Amino acid sequence: MSTAAPSPTPIPLTTIAELRQHHSQLVRLGVASHPSHARRLLSFLARDPDSHLPYAARLLAHHPDPHPALFNPLFSELPPRHAARLLALMLSLPLAPDHFTFPRLLPGAQPLHLVAQLHALLLKLGFHAHTQSLNAVLAAYFANARPDLASRVFRGGGGALDVVSWTTMVGGLCKLGLVDDAREVFDGMPERNLVSWNAMMSGYVKAGRFLDALEVFDEMRARGVEGNGFVAATAVVACTGAGALARGREVHRWVERSGIGMDEKLASAVVDMYCKCGCIEEARRVFEALPVKGLTSWNCMIGGLAVHGPGEDAVELFGRMERDGVAPDDVTLVNVLTACSHAGMISEGRRCFDYIVRRYGIEPKMEHYGCLVDLYGRAGQLEEAKKVIDDMPMEPDVGVLGALFGACRIHGDIDLGEAIGWRVIEMDSQNSGRYVLLANLFASAGRWEDVAKVRQLMDERNVSKEAGRSVIDVDSEVCEFQCGSLCHPRAEEVYGMAKDMMKRIGAEGYVPNTRDVLHDIVEEEKETPLLYHSEKLAIAFGLLRTRPGDTMRITKNLRVCRDCHEATKFVSRVFEREIVVRDRNRFHHFKDGKCSCKDYW
Known part of the structure; x- marks a missing residue:
């Protein structure tokens, strides 16, 4: 009675040398072609396709019983051009794709001509009626920004279309900014799931049409559809964008009644909503009630305190965050600096900047230097603000210079303000606020001819003043x-x-x-x-x-x-x-x- 060769105990594979040694052991034991061992070897080789794809190709080409199941997992792991080479090898064996091949290959495929070739192969092999393959084609065309081709495939889908197909159309059109087209598809859906509802709501939110997003949410509730955390978070973000506090409270109560778990994303959205709708104390209550506070939640609360004014509370909360073992990131640094700037905490702001950068190894970016300029500029320390700009390791952008420009206007530094102002206008020539600020600066000094020059430049560049709303x-x-x-x-x-x-x-x-x-x-x-x-x-x-x-x-x-x-x-x-x-x-x-x-x- 024969017995199977023993299988070696799997060992962690971290280098190609270890893989070669392990592979040779499998060959000696006669189990190298076993699917589980082959898949493990191939998965490791896929980590560095530029170096290891030839090895993987030889392994597949010499496999005694090649099967699409060996190839399919690799298609979704490899970059598009390597996946295409692997498909060519598969076809040369010859080995035909199966129902799992195109759903793995297509979603990440690019450029467009590769998608078209794969689509043609799919049609040739008769997978045009296979729902998952059809959905993969739709996703690929949207990923390559071709809604026209995706729509053509969709219209010809017939009985192969399912709720995922319809939702892919809605989500794809929304991502390309075609929200009204997406709504037309959404309204025609024979059935919807929560992903469908959330796709339409998210599309409206991304387009800044927050009230339309809430209208979809209301329709979902009116139909008795039970929501989830993703839908709730999107609805809360829509309330935030619309500044609709009453609606935000209503959605929050709905979340609590529905028993939807308050995960990190949803909790942060609720805290952010209350902060941005002007209810800082309500935001604190929700924040303090969270059993586990993630980095995003801390950032939302610190940022909320920063723009509402209590800078000392924001800095104190940052200290609590540290004591809870949560390390700050770039956003935290911006929020802490903003809090100090709005509260006039000059020394504390500089101290926090130096401490966070040194302690956590955060490399200051443009927005951080902009916060420092704003910190000094608001306090009238224009020389210090200018020194920050002069010492920056990169050229200042319009945001950094704009902070100094605004400070010059507030504190009446005409000479520096004029020099910075013309520079800012040239960098941001279509922003009417830059022209208005410079004109105001000249007007405060009674320089009406210069005011007229600014206005004339606005007319020449067809820049109109933004109306206050x-x-x-x-x-x-x-x-x-x-x-x-x-x-x-x-x-x-x-x-x-x-x-x-x-x-x-x-x-x-x-x-x-x-x-x-x-x-x-x-x-x-x-x-x-x-x-x-x-x-x-x-x-x-x-x-x-x-x-x-x-x-x-x-x-x-x-x-x-x-x-x-x-x-x-x-x-x-x-x-x-x-x-x-x-x-x-x-x-x-x-x-x-x-x-x-x-x-x-």
């Missing part, structure tokens, strides 16, 4: 107001309230700050444009819809101006409202005539 969320109704323009059913009431609001705070000591008004006109005429700033209109609308003691939440696309900042402080006291304003840079919490930024922003 403010969005307010009241009772789940989101309304947008634009500077100098009001298209609203209650426009007359809003303008009336705005005028009354300004009159009442004027009686309490408010004086319009006309410093940022460009035009060379008399002071009395400068006050009128200030009345129509978008946040004032949004606040007036909020006063019509809220009662004393309520909180109004406003999001503005630009940095809040000095006059609106001062006016909002007065409104919070005179009308007894808490007003949370999120501008381009940070959050301002106005209450009882004071702002959380302590007038340092």
